[in-house]
Amino acid sequence: MVWGESEGCRVACVVQSEPVEIEFPSLEGMISFFNECYRRTVFFVDESGWVHEDFDRYEQLYDEFFS
Numbered sequence: 001m002v003w004g005e006s007e008g009c010r011v012a013c014v015v016q017s018e019p020v021e022i023e024f025p026s027l028e029g030m031i032s033f034f035n036e037c038y039r040r041t042v043f044f045v046d047e048s049g050w051v052h053e054d055f056d057r058y059e060q061l062y063d064e065f066f067s
Contacts, residue, residue, distance in 0.1 A: 025066065033065050 011024035024030035037043040042057045 029066070033062070036065070037061060 009027055010022050011027060011030045013021045013023045015021075024033065034043070037053075037058065040057070040061065042054050042061055043051060044054075045051055
C-alpha cells in the first residue's frame with residue numbers, strides 16, 4: 001500500500017530493483033476486482049483445493065475495470 005496526500009491510499013506492486021507500479025487505485029477497488037475475478041471464475045479452486053488464475057481473462061477483466 002502506498003499513500004499520497006492528494007491521491008489517498010493505493011495498492012502497489014514492489015519488485016526489488018524495479019520502479020514501484022500502482023496496481024490498483026484503492027484498496028476498495030482491489031477487493032471489488034478480486035470479488036469479480038471469483039464471480040467470473042478468473043480465479044478458481046481446483047478439486048485439490050488449490051487456487052488458480054486464468055491469466056488472459058485476468059488481464060481482460062483488469063482492463064475492463066480500470067481502463
